[in-house]
Amino acid sequence: METTQQTESKIIELKPFTDEMVVNMGPQHPSTHGVLRLELRLDGEVVREAIPHIGYLHRCFEKHSENLSYPQIIPFTDRMDYVAAMNQNWGFCLAVEKLMAADESKDFAIPERAEYLRVLICELNRIASHLLSFGTYGMDIGAFTPFLYAFRDRERLLLLFEKICGARLTYNYIRIGGVSEIIPMEPGSIDEQNYLDEIESFLDYFEPKIDEYNDLLTSNSIFSERTMGVAVMSAEMALSYGATGPNIRGSGVDWDLRRDEPYSIYDRFDFDVPVAKDIPELGAVVGDCWSRYKVRMDEMKESVRIVRQILAEGLPDGPVMADLKAVRPPKGEIYFRSEAPRGELGFYIVSDGTPKPVRLKGRSPCFSALSALQELSRGLMVADIIAIIGSIDIVMGEVDR
Amino acid sequence: MKPEEIYKTLADKFGESILGFDTELAGDPIIQIVPSAIADVCQYLAETDTLAFDSLMCLSGVDLGAKEEELSVVYHLYAMQHRHSVVLKTSMPKTDAHLPSVSHIWKTADWHERETYDLYGILFEGHTDLRRILLPDDWEGYPLRKDYKEPDFYRGMRVPY
Amino acid sequence: MPEIFSEGFFPKINLQEGTNWATDFVRDVIIPRLPEAVAGHFPMELGTVLVMLAFAGIFVAVVPLLPLVLVLAERKVAARFQNRTGPMRVGPWGTLQTLADGIKLIFKEDYIPPQGDKLLFLLAPYIIFACSFAVFAAIPFGDGIPIPSDFNIGIFYIMAISSVIVMGVIMAGWSSNSKWSLLGSLRSAAQIVSYEIPLGLSILTVVMLVESLGMRDIVNSQSGGIFTWLIFRTPFTFIAFFIFFISSIAEVNRTPFDLPEAESEIVAGFHTEYSGMRFALFFIAEYANMFAVSAIGVTLFLGGWQGVLPGYDFLGGFPGFVIKTLGLVFMMMWLRWTLPRLRVDQLMNLCWKYFIPISFFNILGTGIWGLIFEKDDVWSIGISCAIIYVGLIGAYTVAGRNLVRKPEPQPS
């Protein structure tokens, strides 16, 4: 026993002096998901400290919004999380609608048809967003093919979005009081039937693909070696850092705004909330990169379930836009949050009764989740940093706003 | 717990540091707090078992306009366990904008406070790393203040496009 | 037609007896065709050197065409795996794409980092290029096709030459004065040095069975059809083949072992700072290497130019050899477009904890096998094939059911 201790101390004494190497990862780097810059302090391959520097994509969203009327802000929310722009539109519209609903003198109700369309489109957009996350995560880990498979399937979704709102990425589809009528779709018309059939055929095509992707990447032993047990974010840490959405569910917290604070018509649908669990026979630990990734894969299935329920019910008749004369919320302030694909998307709006907000803050899920990176990455390797960034699934447009 | 009850609890505990309870305006009711007491109140909110506010949803600075020479910081808190939320608001004059940091209570406040400092110039005392986060380090002024005038040039580049 | 083609497409040269095939070539092929007055005074040594230079020239001219084809093949194969078409613009079906890329690279600016070590920076790509082509000197392409340097230690030579590549990689990484390059080159050094060991040990099992280091001897010992190929000769060589194959993927820095140039981590690794023709040299060397290790694998385990049936050697077995090699290359591509990348520590783990112990076990097993059975014993081949068959079936059924199941989707 004594001898071992001696040798151990000797090893420490003989440890050669290694110099710290400071490496700039980004803002132009293949896998920082945009323009994130990480200041890495490396000891060989081991990361002593990874300090994120953000702001390279800052487009003054909040300052802009103070000079724009509420309908004009919606296209700007598209540019926040450009991967799931529908959900961003929706989050903003929900906040404004809630603030307007506080004014009892004007009563308006969002038409049933619009609610259904919103859920339908946003769940499809959630699938598209998670697909991109899956693809880029595969590419970060080094598998190029899943990336193109994900894009292949996402392309079909984009074509669907293109058909309903005329744009592929920045949709500006969901409006305050309803959805856009830019491409009219009469209730019960042949157009509507074709569109729903197209969604149906996509779902039929896509559902088996999820299992295929699980075969290709999720269960791959190299992939699981790379991601399981890496960067474990405990539930307390996730809460403290304000991680939300798939990140917090990956940490084992059973929390989904769609189920726990149902907004819109989510209480009418039957869906599960995937939450990560320890899987000892595989080596997965709650809160590691693999769990966060797996939650996204499972969430796609749940989104498919929701969309299938809408397709089974069919879209209700009626208008798609509430009868709004002007968007002019009463004096007051509101914070409303909704479940975007990356987590809790909150909009804090201060209104003084004019058509323009006095203050608008977008609380983006990625911004909070990214702040945990510094603590998560300590003592890991360079390759693990990439795995973490991919697993918390950041979109820099949303972080920098 | 309802916001009223939380307000009563806080008022009992902190007395004069709690300035009032706004329910008139549209939206959520707001508890007004003296800036210097914010960290203590937050600590209390986070650590009391009956309240247990374990997540800070949003932290935002507000400047209501040039007339009111005031900056505000608004805290939206949520308790996962009890499923209740509360809004805290604290206001301070523009010339002397500082208040205690809450980044040791919720780590997410770290970046949110940096952002608020960056855009409003509100100093958070006790924050370990209060730097600009979205804007360049050598940017002058605090853009989200209503009296902000954008500079003509930044490092030789014309700013207003 | 000259008489040299009378026996077949390629001149048959007696390569076994002479000390130097070039000397033989001069003595047997050139001198009899010369006028008698000249023949008596023909300088033997000069002729030998000239013939050697001529062959080297053919190699240097022909072999770089391989990467051109392989790069296109890689892109097309990758495209097929991903439901794409790949390059389509240059030439019919994009067949001239790599040529166009090469021309573009030649005309590009050759940037040298001002703070870097200029000499080493300039030298590094040549070292890698030269080494990866020197390997081709000892590869037997077919029966009757002369091996440029057919020594009795062929495989040893290949191992030795291919380890020099790591020097070029380190030089490139160090002299670029870029941190990404340095990280990449050090990763590469660790990786190549480590994977040389299982590679060498796997080769050793073959050498133990054949009792020769010469490439031609190794191929000639597999002449009895598919079941005499060394992969099926013993169960241990069967395992050794896969260890050899995977290690050789690691040797040529391809996914899942492409850490030295992991684009998503360290941008492009050791050749981050290179541009223009020097970058092209790295690229060509990579693909030449890929072909070379596949060719070595075919020579050692898959019968070289020998056919599936005994006595089959169409055109000296050359087409068969190329088809087998391209098959292995395709396997490499298939793996590359399927698998993610390992981490540095896992890479070392795989090598030191899995491949090296198993390789030692293979050597032990091959030795015992050699003690039990006579060389080229038909019974030994039969028993070996039976064991391999039973082992595969067993792994598929027993282990497939009990050891590991596919991860179930998580209960929500």
Add this chain to the structure above:
Amino acid sequence: MDKYIRNIYKGVYTVLVGMRVTIRQFFEPNVTHQYPYQHDFEKKQNVREIPKGYRGQLYNRIEDCIGCKKCELICPVDCITITGDKLPKGEQLWDSMNVVHLKDGREVIGIIEGDDKKIMSEDSMTITNITTRLGSQEVIDRLEASGDESRTETFSTEEVSRVVTRNPVVFYLDQFDIDMSLCMYCGLCTEVCPTQCLVMKDSLEGIEYSSFDRTDLIFNFDKQEMYDKDEAENTEAAD
């Protein structure tokens, strides 16, 4: 030891499963197409369709524009610049008239007989007093050749895509510029347009208009000759 063998097996097995997935895709058809060249072998099933209502390049049919500046107001990025002026009181450029847009792209300007509101429900419409200016030259040439004094033409409703009723124009536009390099393609301006004259092109030309010069992306839609009052009077007098 058990774990060791298990690891080896797991590694080999999952790699083989992944390889099975990719090799299946190896024999699947392509999903990409060769933009912008569409070779013959792809033309049949693989041409990119731009759906109706796609938000492409902005285009203003200035003939229908009433200069209300709503689009300029709603544009979040101020990419539309409109300057115009009112005519002196009591003057007008032309009387009320209808602009009939035909489905083949032609426009006929004249006065529709009967009630404007109901015309689309009827089988055909008759347009009288077809103006020589701005009307389809082809129609006018044919009418003039036939010597029809009233310049009347009848169209079936199926031919007509839409009808715009123009009020007496007391407004002219000096400038109607759209800077497409600033446009964010939100489509808000096309929604507020009361005459639906501001549209986004949902065809290939609405997408492919890239340019080497930024100033080429500023499109001028104003037509000065439309507002040339003297000429308008002259033609009316000649009629």
